[in-house]
Structures are given as structure tokens and as C-alpha cells.
Amino acid sequence: MPLAPGRMLTPRLENTLPFTPSEVRHAVESMPSGKCSTKDKLVEEDVKACGHPLYVALARRFTRHVEES
Secondary structure (H helix, E strand, O other): OOOOOOOOOOHHHOOOOOOOHHHHHHHHHOOOOOOEOOOOOOEHHHHHHHOHHHHHHHHHHHHHHHHHO
């Protein structure tokens, strides 16, 4: 996935392409409706309802997780 012109990566992310909120949104939209995957009974509709602010937070967290692995 090419980076947008002028997009700068932090030194720690040189070898890691960051996750983007749009990638998270696409993954959430691909989830089957009404399915619970954990004991907390969180369904994809709940995640979708949080929208863009959650996608941004998750993208940052996923990128940090990969970076620290």
C-alpha cells in the first residue's frame, strides 16, 4: 500500500505501515451482523455505532501493537 505524497512515518514505524481508520471501517463493515464473539456480548452494530472516533483509536492501537511486537 503506497503512502500518500508527503506522508511522514515516525522512526519507529519505518518498517511498519500504519493501520488506517478506513481499513478498520472496512473490516468492521465486513463483520457478520448480530454475532457476538466474546463474553462481553459486543456485536458489530455496537462498534459501527461508535463510528469514526473508534476507528481512529483502533487504528492507532493496532499500529502500536504491531510496532511493539
